Amino acid sequence: MARHDPVREAAAPYTPAFLTVYDAWVIRLSNRFAWQCDATVMLDLYNRHLGHRHLEVGPGSGWYLANSAAGETAQITLMDLNPTPLSFTARRLRKSVHDVAAVCASVLEPVPAEAGTGYDSVGINFVLHCVPGDFTDKGIAFRHLADVLSDDGVLFGSTILGRGREPRTLFGRALTTVYRRVGAFNNRDDDRxxxxxxxxxxxxxxxxxxVGAVTLFTARRPRR
Ligand SMILES: C[S@@+](CC[C@H](N)C(=O)[O-])C[C@H]1O[C@@H](n2cnc3c(N)ncnc32)[C@H](O)[C@@H]1O
Structure with a gap:
């Protein structure tokens, strides 16, 4: 019998069927009406910080990258524990970006050597509220990503905290309850x-x- 693995369970919901409705359900509807933070707020992070060599962790449907200012000559590496968002986003991006690579790995582990190092930017949007543990455990993700960021690079992203920033809307509270029950959200002990x-x-x-129930962050000057 397969062993219960909460890290894999958190990445499992992103099936081909879910990804085809992801933009409508998560990007358009949930962001605005559950989390009270329009997708354009996160998109603005991408447009301000996306560098020439970019590592995207947990791309989901790839909506942010596909709608960002990433030019044809950008070099984008996608990293996800679940291979389905990798192939879905790679297919979507290859229509407009020439150089797209994919690496199947968890952000809780060191970034695999095949992904390379020296990234100008790293994006990790709406991933950390999925990952099990509190920030004393899953915060190791920042250490792993700092290791592959260039000295003058920038990491950016957002997450939904479970403590001190609970959603104000009924829709947001209902989604939180359901997503925690199925193992898709693991943010109960996350605080600022x-x-x-x-x-x-x-x-x-x-x-x-x-902004609303969403906490957005940027980080620079990786510690070596
Ligand atoms: C809620 S979706 C976010 C998608 C997109 N970044 C967005 O903001 O809409 C979470 C993504 O993180 C991935 N993921 C979950 N746990 C992960 C882990 N431990 N390591 C890497 N990716 C993970 C999922 O497979 C999925 O692609």
């Missing part, structure tokens, strides 16, 4: 203080802002 501690352990500079 521990998020900032984890960012600070891996980077010499970081920013955190809150």
């Amino acid at each position: 203080g521990e998020l900032e501690d984890a960012l600070g352990a891996a980077f010499a500079e970081h920013t955190v802002i809150e």
Whole structure:
């Protein structure tokens, strides 16, 4: 019998069927009406920080990259524990971006050597509230990503914290309950203080802002 693995369970819902409705359900509907943070807020992070060599962790349907200012000459590496978002996003991006690579790996482990190092930017959007543990455990992700970021690169992303920033809408609270029950959300013990501690352990500079139920962050100057 297969062993219960909460890390894999958190990445499992992103099936081909779910990814075909992901943009409508998550990007358009849930972001605005459950989390009170329009997708354009996160898209703005991409447009401000996306570099020439970019690593995207947990791309989902790839909506942000596909709608960002990433030019044809960008070099984009996708990393996900689930191969389905990798192939879905790679197919979508290859229509407009020449160089797209995919690496199947968990962000809780060191980034595999095949992904390379020296990235200008790393994006990790709406991934950490999926990953099990609190930030004293899953915060190791920032350390692994700092290791592959160039000295003047930037990491950016967002997450939904479970403590101190609970959704104000009934829709958001209902989604949180259901997603936790099926193992897709693991954010019960995530709070801003521990998020900032984890960012600070891996980077010499970081920013955190809150919009609705979403906490957005950037980090620079990876600690070596
Ligand atoms: C909620 S979706 C976010 C998709 C997209 N980034 C967005 O903002 O809409 C979470 C993504 O993270 C991936 N994921 C979950 N756990 C992961 C892990 N441990 N390592 C890498 N990717 C993971 C999932 O497979 C999925 O692609």
